[in-house]
């Protein structure tokens with residue numbers, strides 16, 4: 061379907077075949093995000109992306125960047141891609157070889173960083189070390205929220221100079237706060253770190269000082285990476301909320317999930333995140349998968365733009381056209397989800413009972429909560445927790461749903477949902 065959004069010709073893709081054509085067959089043609097003037101203002105010219113640090117959620121990358129991206133070199137801050145060893149991660153590479161895996165602590169620091177700003181009680185503290193939210197984190201959080209709110213409009217349209225001025229002000233505010241925090245960190249590092257806990261920014265600054273990086277991380281890139289990681293909570297948090305809401309509204313699903321969790325953790329007396337793997341949960345991952353299907357946080361994924369003319373399912377697609385994959389429609393299409401696509405039914409993924417074998421890792425084009433291809437979500441690995449079942453668990457989401465089963469037992473679901481959601485994402 062061809063739409064005009066304002067003056068932007070936009071191709072909307074709503075079938076599995078068309079999604080495969082765009083995201084797999086012509087992956088390199090559509091590997092770029094549109095960068096209109098408003099988005100350019102908000103993202104400082106899309107800089108976070110051009111340097112291949114952590115791909116910017118709504119920022120474009122030149123296609124050659126993706127062509128050159130090494131196939132097996134995940135970024136030091138990103139966990140490996142669960143299928144394909146990180147091949148989709150655009151990465152900064154050392155000259156003459158792939159990036160060695162960082163010590164485990166670095167990955168943990170990065171993961172914690174993503175969630176830490178939500179709650180000082182947890183030990184995340186992404187940018188503030190052990191001082192938690194004491195100094196600049198609250199203003200930073202506010203500033204980054206403004207960035208997140210400005211992004212969807214900026215990626216879709218240009219509404220003129222006033223919108224651009226707003227975006228520049230929003231960007232400058234967040235960058236100014238980040239500059240202050242970076243200076244504090246550098247000062248601390250110069251003084252030997254004072255034995256404080258290493259956080260995400262420490263990791264980034266250390267990577268920056270690695271002179272062998274072929275694509276250097278400059279300060280603007282670091283600021284963009286941090287902004288991007290915060291953006292990840294815009295998808296994780298609603299997924300959690302929907303998982304809770306569906307559990308509350310579907311007592312049978314709740315009963316089965318709760319029974320599984322109680323049973324698995326009976327020996328421990330309480331739910332423990334560090335025991336998730338050995339708990340061998342099988343039903344709860346299906347609850348999360350069904351939540352991602354029915355409430356996919358980015359219903360049109362993130363727009364891409366064609367770099368050269370091509371043919372998609374026999375149709376000529378001109379260069380420069382914006383493409384949006386309608387994941388929302390795919391998720392509700394009776395061809396792929398027979399019978400009751402609107403119903404919340406985790407059992408539909410029970411392969412042993414004849415259910416769908418589709419998963420959300422980008423190979424099944426009817427289920428694309430994390431997208432697919434070169435621009436697939438690089439944060440998926442942050443959310444995944446490799447379970448012992450054949451399906452991956454969604455780590456952050458999973459841990460919260462598990463924890464909620466405990467709280468729900470006390471009949472406190474709503475209070476938990478409202479008060480505790482962000483605080484317990486990890």
Ligand code: HEM
Nearest residue numbers: 115116117292295296361362429430431432435436437439
């Ligand atoms: C439930 C959790 C999440 C969902 C459902 C999700 C979904 C998505 C989707 C659909 C895309 C666009 C993919 C495409 O166009 O093919 C995307 C891109 C992206 N996501 Fe996520 N995401 C999640 C969590 C995260 C987290 C935790 C992070 C960061 C730590 C993150 C960072 C990014 C980035 C940087 C991009 C842009 C990739 C690019 O443009 O190349 N996401 N995400």
